[in-house]
Amino acid sequence: MTTRPPQAFTDAQRMELRSYVELAGEAIAQFWPMRTFIHHNPLHGLETLSFEQAVARGTELFGACGYLSNDTYRRYFRQGRIREEDVRTALHPMAGDKRVTFGSLEVSHQDVLAASLIHGISDPTTSKPSHTPDGDPEAPSRIEAWLASALGNQVVGTPPALAPWPSSDLPRRETLGAWCDRTLGTSIVETLNRELVKWASAFLDEGEVSWSMPEREQTFYRAWKTLARHDLTLRLLGISEAPAKIQALPHRPEEALLQSLMQLGIPKSAWEEYLARHLSAMPGWSGYIKWRAHQSDHPWQEQFPIDLVKYLAVRLFYERELVDQACRSQLGLAGNTGDIAAYIDHHPHAYWFRREWIAGRLSSDAAAIGKNLAASDRRHDHTQWEEAGRRQYEAVLNEHQARAIRRGADRLLRLAQALSVPLESVVTTAPSDARTILQWLEDFPPSHHGAVWLEAFEGSHRHQLLSELQTAAQQPPSTPSLGEGDSGSRPLAQVVFCIDVRSEVFRRHLEDRGGYETLGLAGFFGVPLYYQPFNAHHTVTHCPVLLKPKNHVRELPRSYHGVLAERHKTAAQLAEAAHTLLHDLKENVVTPYVMVEALGWFFSLPFFGKTLLPRWYHAIGRWLREMLTPAMATTLTVDKLSREEAEEMVAAEQRGQIREILRARFGLSGPTLSPTLLESIRRNALGQADPTGSEVAALLSLTTENEQALYRDLREHQRISPRGVSERLDRITQTGFSVSEQTYFVEAALRLMGLTSNFSRMVIFCAHGSTSQNNPYESALDCGACGGNQGLPNARAIAAMANHPAVRAQLLARGITIPGDTHFLAAQHDTTTDRVRIVDLEDVPATHRKDLQRLLTDLDEAGTQASLERNRALGQVAAPSDSRRSRLLAQRRSEDWSEVRPEWGLSRNSAMIIGRRALTQPVDLRGRAFLHSYDHRQDASGKLLEAIMTAPLVVAQWINMEHYFSTVDNEVYGSSSKVYHNVVGRIGVMTGVWSDLRIGLPAQTVLNGGEPYHEPMRLLAIIEAPPARIRAIVDRHPLLEQLFRLRWVTLVALDPQDNRFYHYDPSGEWRGGDTNDARVHTASHEGN
Incomplete structure (x- = not known):
């Protein structure tokens, strides 16, 4: 193929192409970076289809299995x-x-x-x-x-059949590269994937490599266009005149992609399907690019732009060249749809023969004929290929009848045995x-x-679970229902857990201790925030990924820890400097040779310690950290500063900056640097004082010019300017929450749970996180509602809000009375070790110390029992007497860097139950259900249930589908074994040295010895509420209607009026019983 002059395209054509790419990309689910691993449905883009249709489409696009064997x-x-x-x-x-x-x-x-x-x-x-x-x-x-x-x-x-489909359907059924692979025995698709992995991984790197790809600021397509001309791989691939062809490509990626589509002869009617097949060839990289292209505020995307159009422009350039080369070499025709379709139509037996030969479905004699034809100078002689194909096809037809008879007889024999005939x-x-x-x-x-x-599997599970719940509903509750007790029946404590399935195990064992009431709420507790830990340079988003927080919260040392805080800061600075130095030495061309000799022995200590004695190694590490930087109590900036307080804070920071500059530049210290002088300099820099500044100049012995230079330096480099002050004030006013905001969040959380009365003396918001070593999937084990982070900051924030006197006063005016002796605390449950840590104990009143001690004891005992249960699931502990060993094993798993399965995570999730705890408390749900507290009696309008169904329920479906598809086909929808994973670009993992970005869960999360540990079934949503209320919510939200009617989620209502279960079927009707029988629920009551 010779180089062609660039073709001119209009803005309308470019915009039209982008719309086709957008449509093609809908089949690909977005893939978030692994540092904030987000559970998602890998077929999310196909949720407008029924579940069965989406599975079939996934098989077609990705070559994946949609069900277990x-x-x-x-x-x-x-x-x-x-x-x-x-x-x-x-x-x-x-x-x-x-x-x-x-x-x-x-x-x-x-x-x-x-x-x-x-x-x-x-x-x-x-x-x-x-x-x-x-x-x-x-x-x-x-x-x-x-x-x-x-x-x-x-x-x-x-x-x-001679052909799998009509030649006119070719570009809708497979790419031309795939056609060449299956017809000519090439490896074009693999070559395309290798080249795109090479370029995409280099471009998308976020600080993993030492020498980053040059020209990235030009965008992906233009950087590739600049650099690929010097890539010798193109010559090895056999692409002639490659540098000239790349140089001749249009400047715009849209035009390059249009040019490739036209040279390949892809009709416009097939563009969407054709491009979708290219994107589905590597759904991991495509999904990540799709995600990043939608993150306009992502710093790496702002600096180095990439999107699916740019990606496809590069991919289709390789395809058009390699397809043309293969077709001319082996068929003697141009590599475009028109010529290939004509070949199929004119030489159908030759086409059939080639595909069967390449697929290995021919006899050894027939395969030898194909090999001889392909190796000789007759490889372009379609007549000989056609004749050989006709003979082989007739032989297959003759064998078909005999084979069908044998197959039929075998089936009848098996059927007779099955039916005892x-x-x-x-x-x-x-x-x-x-x-x-x-x-x-x-x-x-x-x-x-x-x-x-699958339908039968789900039906059996549904029958078992609903039977257990029905039996439990007929039993008297072991603890009072929310809002129904009097002052004499207050629980010892009320503990609010995340809805995470792992919390169900701990809740059950804590309630077994007696006197405790547990509740379930999404793990960010309804408080979206940006969190900045002490000594951290950047904030972390703590909320579901679909939300954007407006408020920032910082962790600060408590006021009495001033000296210790400075010690922590110094230690952090030294550690950062040492890390930077070590990194620079490792990445230098020369120094690694010296480092191996000088420091190799030092690095062997952690290597052997983490491998052979992980518990001792980490215990020594904790002891050293405690010696160097003792534990320090901190607090969060939950309260928002007033405008006056914010302005004074900015002024104090700027005076501190000026003091340091005067010390460094003029050697001034002590009484000379008076607050009056510092404020005078600050105001001069801001243009708010006498511009002559004679007093300042005299004190500093400066000429007028030098003094003005000082002010310019303060404005330009220290940002002590009106604009800098404004920006700093904006950031400060976003820190913390106003009283009205705090009241809103606390009220929303309490009402969602139905916790509006009968408060205990202690209410604990218990977040969760996980502990593991050397685990790229660590964030997948943390709280998904907190963006893949640990949820403790959210728990601390809402506990502080709920303890605020002004917030309680506003809640009282809104009908929620919190007793004066009720104290809210924050805690975190480590789901790997099942230990619970309560924080901010300094704020607990002395009157609650005895209650707190009992709570700590019971939490520890509940954790021991939960750990024993989880270890049995891991196959490590069997006897109840092994509780101490169970604790030690869990601790080791959290500290062993060779451990590929620190815990099962959310595997075996199968249901989400929205209702009062009395519905589920008598039932051992075996860690398989998301539990969200909800009291239908306090929600006549249905607004609270609507919030639960449109947020936590949808997220639970994402988690459920991620586990489902990662189990049924771990190679395609999952990420295969962790053993072969390599982190790439700090964004994800690949298998080996190159592969697609692995998008799902690893085998160690969902499989056990190659067999499913997770039982893949669609989410069963059980809601305790009047069916009419649920139906009204579904009708208002197309997303929910889509999930339920297209069978992505099974919806069951427990009607409080008659205490019966009703199923929402795809027709939109409620049907009674535990199967789809004919009794239609027609009640429209809302319950009393």
């Missing part, structure tokens, strides 16, 4: 995890009413489908019968002979009935079994 489901069936009645219920919509006689037994369509599903009659992976029920080894042969006679030429089954009676089946049975089996191939198995 049929063998796995059959094992669940044998174990009793799936009931036969649920299998038949799942088959009911597809089974007809017709019945036939099979041997001596009358069977229905459903009977045959159920037998096929349960016994794998049509599944080629199922082992063939090793014996016959009658002990007759000749029975299979007799059945085969009888079937051949009965069916004659009317064989059940479709003969192989005597073999001698099978041959008495009427030919029409035999043909009907075989057609039923043919129309229900193993590839269609997964959806039915």
